[in-house]
Amino acid sequence: MMSENRNNKSAENKSEKPSMNAFVTIVGRPNAGKSSLLNALIGEKIAAVSSRPQTTRTRITGVLTQDNTQYVFMDTPGIHRAHNKLSQHMVKAIGESVEEVDIILMMTDCTKKVSDQERALAESFSKNAKTILVINKIDLLQDKSQLMEKIAEYSSLREFDEVIPVSVLEKDGLDIIMKAIGKFAVEGVHYFPDDAVTDQPEKVIMSEMIREKALENLNDEIPHGIAVTVESVNERDLRSGETILDISAVIYCEKESHKGIVIGKGGSMLKKIGGEARAELEKFFDIKVNLQCWVKVKEDWRNREGLIRNFGLS
Numbered sequence: 524m525m526s527e528n529r530n531n532k533s534a535e536n537k538s539e540k541p542s543m544n545a546f547v548t549i550v551g552r553p554n555a556g557k558s559s560l561l562n563a564l565i566g567e568k569i570a571a572v573s574s575r576p577q578t579t580r581t582r583i584t585g586v587l588t589q590d591n592t593q594y595v596f597m598d599t600p601g602i603h604r605a606h607n608k609l610s611q612h613m614v615k616a617i618g619e620s621v622e623e624v625d626i627i628l629m630m631t632d633c634t635k636k637v638s639d640q641e642r643a644l645a646e647s648f649s650k651n652a653k654t655i656l657v658i659n660k661i662d663l664l665q666d667k668s669q670l671m672e673k674i675a676e677y678s679s680l681r682e683f684d685e686v687i688p689v690s691v692l693e694k695d696g697l698d699i700i701m702k703a704i705g706k707f708a709v710e711g712v713h714y715f716p717d718d719a720v721t722d723q724p725e726k727v728i729m730s731e732m733i734r735e736k737a738l739e740n741l742n743d744e745i746p747h748g749i750a751v752t753v754e755s756v757n758e759r760d761l762r763s764g765e766t767i768l769d770i771s772a773v774i775y776c777e778k779e780s781h782k783g784i785v786i787g788k789g790g791s792m793l794k795k796i797g798g799e800a801r802a803e804l805e806k807f808f809d810i811k812v813n814l815q816c817w818v819k820v821k822e823d824w825r826n827r828e829g830l831i832r833n834f835g836l837s
Contacts, residue, residue, distance in 0.1 A: 543592040545708040550599050551630030552641060556659040556691045560630060561585045561598040563691055564701065568807065569721045569728060570598050571735035588717040592708050594701075595715070597624075626653045626707050628700070633658045633673045633688070637680065645680035653707040656683040657700060662690040725808075726753040727835065732807070733772055733800040733816065737785070740796055745784055748777035750824065750834045758810075767811045770804065775821045775834075785818050793818060 549557045558570035565585040585596040685703040689696030730751040757769045801814040824830040
């Protein structure tokens, strides 16, 4: 009976806690680990990850609700100099993401020197924003004394509220990041369902998974000129009673010569990309997937505003 009373009292106290939220923008140089951090914190792979710069092209929102606090993370493209209209949209997305946000995670790579773009980015932060410096890839430092040098180097850019060295790959320091963010959470409503992990439509998640596999398997400049759209998604039951998801997707490239490379000899490259993407889709959506991929050419699409909008990248 006493135990029951304690449980009831605990439940009442929990229900009395006010709803809290924290809006967090993740910014930084290309390949610093921003998307990997987002996926690790959310516990789901919602952002494409590859070793290539500018893998992330738009803002991607991840949602994590713990107890009475909802954390909303926005992953952004890596900071870079714009060299086409798509790049201009990407740079604009970074600027808009840090204008009116509660908390900024500036992601850095401890194996790299501070860049001019990073200096300019740090200067652009709102004075009212809480800023957390996340120094990633500490697992790659053979001499740990170098870490203090990196902390001093980046801390000279501005006064950060927190400085946290981490290894996203080894999931080292992620709990410290969450505690730091939690300190800056404010009272407010939850804008997403408590079981949500992202606001991205399913078709966008699907297309990003396919594009990630193209990035991993194609060489040179070709991957940067690729866009993916999911044309149709249909669920059906097999005779065995098992449910299968039919997905039809189009991989766009910028040149006719690139089309042959994406398809590969006898369709080998397209088959490889499709097979790896299908496995990723089945894991994420927890359903058997039948993926059909087609390849089309849209000349110089990264400089064509209409196509950039059609691909959902503006």
